[in-house]
Amino acid sequence: MKYIWLIPLLPGAGAAINGLIGIRSFSRKTAGVVACTMMTAALALSLFAFWQLLGLPSESRAFDVVIAQWIPSIPLMTQHGVGGLQIPWGFRLDPLSGLMILVVTGIGTLIHVYSTAYMAEEPRGGVARFFCYLNLFCFFMLMLVLGNNFLVMFVGWEGVGLCSYLLIGYWYEKKSASDAGKKAFITNRIGDWGFVLGVFLIYYMFGTFDFRAVQNAAATMTVETTHFGVLSFICLFLFVGATGKSAQIPLYVWLPDAMEGPTPVSALIHAATMVTAGVYMVGRNAVLFSHAPMVMQIVAIVGVLTAFMAASIGLVQYDIKRVLAYSTVSQLGYMFTAMGVGAFSAGAFHLMTHAFFKALLFLGSGSVIHAMAGEQDMRHMGGLKKYMPVTFATMFIGTLAIAGIPPLSGFFSKDEILFRAFINNKAIWVIAVATALMTAFYMFRLVSMTFLGAYRGPEWEGAGAAHGHADPAHASGHDAHGHAAPDDHGHGHGHGAWHGPHESPTPMTFPLMALAVGAVVAGFFGIPAALNGPNTIEHFLEPSFTAQAVAGGEGHAAAPAAEAEHEAEPHVSRGVELGLMGFSVLIAAAGIGLARKFYVTSPEISQGLAEQWAGPHKLLSNKYYVDELYNATVISGTLASGRGLWSFDRNVVDGAVNGTGWLTVISAWFSGLTDSTVVDGVVNLVGRVCEEGSYWFRRLQTGLVQNYALLMVFGVFAFVTIYLFVR
Numbered sequence: 001m002k003y004i005w006l007i008p009l010l011p012g013a014g015a016a017i018n019g020l021i022g023i024r025s026f027s028r029k030t031a032g033v034v035a036c037t038m039m040t041a042a043l044a045l046s047l048f049a050f051w052q053l054l055g056l057p058s059e060s061r062a063f064d065v066v067i068a069q070w071i072p073s074i075p076l077m078t079q080h081g082v083g084g085l086q087i088p089w090g091f092r093l094d095p096l097s098g099l100m101i102l103v104v105t106g107i108g109t110l111i112h113v114y115s116t117a118y119m120a121e122e123p124r125g126g127v128a129r130f131f132c133y134l135n136l137f138c139f140f141m142l143m144l145v146l147g148n149n150f151l152v153m154f155v156g157w158e159g160v161g162l163c164s165y166l167l168i169g170y171w172y173e174k175k176s177a178s179d180a181g182k183k184a185f186i187t188n189r190i191g192d193w194g195f196v197l198g199v200f201l202i203y204y205m206f207g208t209f210d211f212r213a214v215q216n217a218a219a220t221m222t223v224e225t226t227h228f229g230v231l232s233f234i235c236l237f238l239f240v241g242a243t244g245k246s247a248q249i250p251l252y253v254w255l256p257d258a259m260e261g262p263t264p265v266s267a268l269i270h271a272a273t274m275v276t277a278g279v280y281m282v283g284r285n286a287v288l289f290s291h292a293p294m295v296m297q298i299v300a301i302v303g304v305l306t307a308f309m310a311a312s313i314g315l316v317q318y319d320i321k322r323v324l325a326y327s328t329v330s331q332l333g334y335m336f337t338a339m340g341v342g343a344f345s346a347g348a349f350h351l352m353t354h355a356f357f358k359a360l361l362f363l364g365s366g367s368v369i370h371a372m373a374g375e376q377d378m379r380h381m382g383g384l385k386k387y388m389p390v391t392f393a394t395m396f397i398g399t400l401a402i403a404g405i406p407p408l409s410g411f412f413s414k415d416e417i418l419f420r421a422f423i424n425n426k427a428i429w430v431i432a433v434a435t436a437l438m439t440a441f442y443m444f445r446l447v448s449m450t451f452l453g454a455y456r457g458p459e460w461e462g463a464g465a466a467h468g469h470a471d472p473a474h475a476s477g478h479d480a481h482g483h484a485a486p487d488d489h490g491h492g493h494g495h496g497a498w499h500g501p502h503e504s505p506t507p508m509t510f511p512l513m514a515l516a517v518g519a520v521v522a523g524f525f526g527i528p529a530a531l532n533g534p535n536t537i538e539h540f541l542e543p544s545f546t547a548q549a550v551a552g553g554e555g556h557a558a559a560p561a562a563e564a565e566h567e568a569e570p571h572v573s574r575g576v577e578l579g580l581m582g583f584s585v586l587i588a589a590a591g592i593g594l595a596r597k598f599y600v601t602s603p604e605i606s607q608g609l610a611e612q613w614a615g616p617h618k619l620l621s622n623k624y625y626v627d628e629l630y631n632a633t634v635i636s637g638t639l640a641s642g643r644g645l646w647s648f649d650r651n652v653v654d655g656a657v658n659g660t661g662w663l664t665v666i667s668a669w670f671s672g673l674t675d676s677t678v679v680d681g682v683v684n685l686v687g688r689v690c691e692e693g694s695y696w697f698r699r700l701q702t703g704l705v706q707n708y709a710l711l712m713v714f715g716v717f718a719f720v721t722i723y724l725f726v727r
């Protein structure tokens with residue numbers, strides 16, 4: 001376990017190799033091999049480290065590795081006075097981070113393998129760039145989940161935000177893709193503002209960024225049940241950061257637009273990495289949140305409302321990837337609901353099972369898009385089951401798993417969340433059950449519109465014989481609906497001359513089959529006690545949600561958050577739990593049955609309902625007009641304030657500067673005029689007076705004695721005259 005630092009380093013090295021060398025020199029195959037090899041090696045190391053972790057006693061399953069001293073001791077103020085901020089670059093392996101590295105490296109490796117075929121039509125340099133971004137994404141995600149303090153986590157936190165921008169906007173020449181990348185980046189920065197404030201408050205409060213030290217210190221503090229204190233503000237700020245990364249109300253709007261990236265990117269972001277970062281962060285700080293019950297209530301409410309809202313939008317979407325995107329937002333809402341009601345293990349368990357079936361569904365949708373030469377509208381599909389049997393079978397398994405049909409993985413994790421919600425807050429449970437009904441409905445709707453019924457897509461040469469009818473649209477290059485037939489201009493799935501839907505190649509179907517196996521068996525790690533199961537994963541993860549300092553056998557349990565939650569829960573009989581379990585299965589079956597009725601046996605019903613309820617249908621189709629509301633308020637307000645500031649800068653600030661300049665010019669002109677007329681005039685006048693005076697004075701100097709004598713006589717005469725008059 002002392003080599004756990006190699007786990008993030010390996011994909012980081014792959015990113016460096018492809019980024020520095022591969023873009024210029026590697027073939028498509030070589031770039032893919034380098035990226036996949038690094039991810040496979042990281043997976044092997046993760047499995048080995050996890051195996052070693054399992055070999056430790058349950059109370060000692062934690063291991064810290066410090067690579068180097070990152071930030072030396074710096075004096076910084078805390079509530080107890082000036083403290084020494086000293087940050088090591090360290091990693092921590094415990095049950096929670098161990099689960100996360102298996103999810104990231106395992107599913108990440110399958111997505112890398114899938115990408116080698118999916119991106120085969122991209123330019124050579126573009127493939128190397130794509131795999132560089134994928135490896136870099138996994139590097140930062142592993143850094144996030146393995147970091148043993150908030151600042152190392154923050155490096156990974158910001159890194160996955162950067163990589164999401166690069167991957168979503170991979171086709172940067174496409175405006176919608178570049179806009180989606182910027183939208184994701186900016187929205188996440190808003191959430192990160194809250195995360196940073198929470199981290200600052202943590203250091204001020206506890207004088208450390210170390211997760212274990214913060215948990216131990218928080219466990220000794222009073223639970224803030226009657227007031228909104230510092231711990232509550234810390235948790236609220238951290239949750240703001242989580243809403244950005246994990247796409248919760250009100251910062252969920254970036255995630256559906258992230259579908260503009262290649263499908264493997266959607267699978268990586270939505271299933272195993274970035275969107276789970278917020279859930280992981282809340283779970284990592286379970287002790288803090290357990291001491292802020294009012295914030296936990298906020299987390300549960302926001303989570304269940306997000307789940308309900310996103311599920312309702314998914315009911316009427318026609319883009320296959322967009323349906324899955326809103327499904328991801330909804331399932332993340334379930335995870336936060338679990339965290340909010342104190343079921344931290346259930347939330348982490350659903351994170352794991354969701355990673356399997358959602359990666360499966362996204363990669364399956366990519367297989368469909370690949371087969372349909374870029375078509376994503378489910379209205380132009382149908383009947384693909386006979387052309388794509390492997391894709392259909394695996395996606396059907398993923399659909400049953402997410403719907404909560406036993407014994408697939410989604411049943412166990414979702415049922416645990418519903419059960420904990422029921423005993424904690426009945427209103428939240430009702431909304432969560434309604435969401436489960438909608439989830440089953442829209443997911444089977446997706447399968448029905450894509451794989452079942454009649455084929456509704458564009459025709460191809462020879463299709464008439466295959467379908468038993470002529471091909472009236474083929475000559476014009478359009479299908480029967482007037483839509484242009486697929487061509488080879490799609491990114492990442494070009495076909496040249498399209499010969500109709502077909503099964504994807506082995507590098508794409510193998511990850512689908514592997515993920516399908518995971519979607520089936522992953523739930524068996526959480527069989528609840530009501531079904532006579534050991535609920536292995538809950539007991540395994542519980543030490544990560546406590547304040548127990550267990551590394552090297554140190555410390556003691558300071559007040560385990562999980563135990564406190566269990567003590568606070570009301571007792572529910574096994575019969576009630578089994579009844580709730582059966583009810584959730586009935587709800588899932590009802591959703592599937594309704595979808596089959598509306599979209600397979602009687603599709604006219606769905607059309608009639610859409611016309612009858614045109615207002616609500618339009619509201620859902622336009623996603624509650626949230627984007628329009630943001631455009632009209634936040635975005636327009638920001639742009640208007642920007643224009644106002646620019647106008648103020650141009651008219652006031654620049655006006656003041658320019659006015660000062662003109663005033664200086666005018667005053668200089670007046671100064672010059674005064675100098676040339678007044679000052680120079682006075683000087684010239686004095687000179688002229690002196691000149692004229694000297695002329696007349698010079699005329700008196702004749703040089704004749706008789707003239708001087710005459711003047712003297714006149715002078716004497718004048719003097720005597722004045723004297724006589726004065727006297």
